[in-house]
Amino acid sequence: MSKLDRLDIKQLRVFQALIREENASKAAHQLGLTQQAVSEHLKKLRDVFDDRLFVRKTNGFVPTPFAKELSIGVDKLLLDFRLLLSPNTFSPEKASGTFVISATDYAQQIVLPALIAKLRKQSPNLKLIVRDFEIDKLHELMVSGKVNLAIACPDHIPDSYPMVKLFEEHHVCVASASSTISQKMSQTTPTLAEIASYPTIIASPSRPNFKGSIDDWFSQFGLKRNIVVSAPCFSIVPMYLETTDSIAFLPSRAIKGLDIVTIPLEQSPDSFDVIAAWHPRYNDDPLQKWVISLLELE
Template sequence: MSKIDRLDIKQLRVFQALIREQNASKAASQLGMTQQAVSEHLKKLRDVFDDRLFLRKTNGFVPTPFAEELYIGVDKLLNDFKALLAPSSFEPQTISGTFVIAATDYAQQVVLPELIAKLRLQSPNLKLIVRDFEIDKLHDLMQSGKVNLAIAFPDYIPDSYPVVRLFEEHHVCVASPSASIAQSKPSLAEVANYPSIIASPSRPNFKGSIDDWFKQFGLKRNIVISAPCFSVVPMYLETTDSIAFLPSRALNNLGLKEIALEQSPDKFDVIAAWHPRYSDDALQKWVVSLLRENE
């Protein structure tokens, strides 16, 4: 009997689930199978591919290098099967399953509320997971299928990924109305020297996204606080005599004072991106179309 005759789709689905979950119990739960059944399928897969595929660790499995390479082809094959069996017309109200979105703190505030409202209204059986954007793990998460869609800024996304531009954004210099700088008309040099708070959600450091813009004028910012997300910066501004540069769409109803500048920072795009493997997936295309409605 040839190797291909010893394979079936269920075994490949078990392999896919094990790669994603790296835990037999979680994979079994996802597939609606017993853990023993998952182990039996894994045993057959090991025999077919002549590789251990997964090595045990304290709380689950870790894939072998061969399994990681094999996964790319298996995942594509299963998606092709899924597309083959999909109805000719896409009906959002009949869709079930889980869709995972990785979004920056900013996107969670500005983009997702409206998107989630549309998804809940038009596809009530679809479950959604929103997770924080992890720039260092993004490619692995999207390649393994643990994240379906990413919403962030262009610099955060691999060049090989398909993207759609959602809108153009710009930074605004803000402070608490009680801050001393709010009572004056500062020069750009004075703004650079003023104590500044940045949001650095991807990496904890004192480097901000507009540092290069200040360098054009021979200036370096006086950054004194690095926060993990945009949402906490307004609270820090209220309790410190400092400034921050925040995206304009995240400032509604925060009670902050805009500091007028001699020059305006460069504008930037907010985008959505996905792994190339899912470009033809009907659900993926539909979710992206909802995002594009407000371009």
């Protein structure tokens, strides 16, 4: 009997669930199977592909390198089967399941409120998970199918991923209105050297370090910033500014309505794009296409 004859769709669905959950019990629950049935399907898969596919770890499994590569083709194959069995036009109001978005806290504030409102109105049976953007894990999360869509900057996205530009953004230098820095700056425009010397608060959402997104821009002028606080998200920075005599560079749309002042600069950092990206496997997924179409482009 050929390998093709020994393989069926249910086994591939079990494989996909194990890739995403990395846990036999969770995979069984997702598929409505017993854990024993999942184990039996996994045994058959290992025999067909002549690979362990998953290695046991505490509380679950870790996919082998071969399994990770195989998952891309399996996802595409199962998507093709779903399209084959659902030839009718995609209907948002009938859509169900879970859609997962990975987004920076900036995107969660600026991009997602409008998108979530549309999703709830047009597809009430679709559930949405929003998770923090993890630069170092993004590719793994996308490949495993644990994330459907990422909203961030292009620099954080693998080159092979399709993406769409949402809008252009730029950083502005800000400080608390009550700070001595803002009071001094209201009388004169500071030099870039002065700006670099001021105590600075940065947001480093994915990596807890003192590397800011515009450090390279300052280095072009031979300057190194005086970074004294690294925060885990943009939204908390204005509160830190209120209690310290410091400055920060924040995306312009993130400061609207806040009680902080903008400090004029001799020169400003380059603008940057905010984009939405996805794994190529979802190029033909009707749900994916529809969600992307709801994003507001400028």
